[in-house]
Amino acid sequence: EVQLVESGGGLVQPGGSLRLSCAASRFMFSSYWMHWVRQAPGKGLVWVSRINSDGSGTTYADSVKGRFTISRDNTKNTLYLQMNSLKAEDTAIYYCVREDGDSRIWFDPWGQGTLVTVSS
Amino acid sequence: DIQMTQSPSSLSASVGDRVTITCRASQSISNSLNWYQQKPGKAPELLIYGASNLQTGVPSRFSGSGSGTDFTLTIISLQPDDFATYYCQQSYNTLQLTFGGGTKVEIK
Numbered sequence: 001e002v003q004l005v006e007s008g009g010g011l012v013q014p015g016g017s018l019r020l021s022c023a024a025s026r027f028m029f030s031s032y033w034m035h036w037v038r039q040a041p042g043k044g045l046v047w048v049s050r051i052n053s054d055g056s057g058t059t060y061a062d063s064v065k066g067r068f069t070i071s072r073d074n075t076k077n078t079l080y081l082q083m084n085s086l087k088a089e090d091t092a093i094y095y096c097v098r099e100d101g102d103s104r105i106w107f108d109p110w111g112q113g114t115l116v117t118v119s120s
Numbered sequence: 121d122i123q124m125t126q127s128p129s130s131l132s133a134s135v136g137d138r139v140t141i142t143c144r145a146s147q148s149i150s151n152s153l154n155w156y157q158q159k160p161g162k163a164p165e166l167l168i169y170g171a172s173n174l175q176t177g178v179p180s181r182f183s184g185s186g187s188g189t190d191f192t193l194t195i196i197s198l199q200p201d202d203f204a205t206y207y208c209q210q211s212y213n214t215l216q217l218t219f220g221g222g223t224k225v226e227i228k
Contacts, residue, residue, distance in 0.1 A: 035217075045156075045164065045207055047217040059215050095163055104170045105211045106154040110163040 002027045002109050004096045009114030016086050016118070022079040022096030022111055030054070030074040033099040035107065036081050038092035046092075049081065050099070064090075086118045122146050122213050126206075126220035132228040139195040141223045143208035148188045152212035155184055155193045158222075159204045167206075168193065195225075203227055 008020040020036070036048040049070040050059045058070050069082040079096055093113040100108050123146035133139050143153065151171035156164040166175045168184035171191060181196045195202055208220040 044222045045158075045209075045219040047219065050214075050217075061216065101169065101211070104152045105214060106166055106169040107156070107164075107209070108166040108169075108175065110165065112163055 002098070004098065004109060004111035006094065006096050006111045006114035009094065009116045011117045011119065012086055013120050014086060014088060014118055017082070017084045018086065018116060020081040020083070020094055020096075020114055020116070022081075024077045024079065024096075024098075027098070029072075029077040033105075034070075034072065034079045035097045035099055036070060036079075037095045037097055037107070037110075038090075039095070039113075040089075040092045043092075048094070051079070083116070086116075088118050090116060091118045092116060121216045122149060122210050122218055124208055124210055124218050124220040126208055126223050128223060129221060130224040130226060132226045133198050134228045135198055135200060137198045137228075139198050139202075139225060141193040141206055141208075141225075143186075143191045143193070143220050145189045145191075145210055145212075149210045149212035151187045152210055153184075153186065153191045154209045154211060156207045156209065157202075157204045158207065164207065198225070 003025045005023045012018050035050045051070045055072045067085045071080045095113045096111040097107040099105050125144045153171045155168040157167050158164040172184045183194050185192050205222045205224045207222050
């Protein structure tokens with residue numbers, strides 16, 4: 001079964017940095033585009049960022065542009081999200097998701113998520 | 121950005137009821153619309169992709185329809201396992217993917 005396992009979440013002060021990781025297994029990681037999606041406590045889902053299969057192309061939500069960097073290491077089957085200048089409103093569960101489909105895309109599967117709390 | 125509006129935001133229903141959730145896009149998105157189910161404390165799971173295609177393993181009591189700006193998720197004969205929150209998502213604008221606000225289906 002395809003698996004995505006996030007790690008790296010925790011408590012960080014406003015203005016601080018954190019790097020999330022997502023370990024992928026049981027599929028050809030290097031062939032898939034990958035995303036991060038977040039969910040603030042008790043709120044809905046918000047797309048954060050996307051990276052193409054070889055890591056040469058990235059896209060970000062306006063709310064994180066310039067502060068977050070998505071990257072990947074296909075030799076380690078791992079996706080990353082470097083988060084800098086963190087704000088209280090970045091507090092959320094962060095999910096790693098695989099993009100599937102061709103002309104139309106969808107997210108499947110999702111990791112279990114890692115909680116990031118930005119607070120002093 | 122394409123805005124996705126779901127209605128209702130919550131509903132109460134009984135086991136065996138037929139449930140309909142709607143999702144409206146702020147502009148035409150063809151059939152680039154997906155539905156996800158999220159149970160409390162769990163990650164979302166894909167239910168329907170491309171507006172009407174059932175993901176493998178999803179029970180046939182779930183169905184999706186629509187195109188353009190208006191979409192519907194229908195659950196015929198609601199089961200205890202179906203009480204959850206449902207989200208629509210547009211994938212027409214792949215540079216800014218957006219979700220609806222969610223619909224929480226609760227037990228009456």
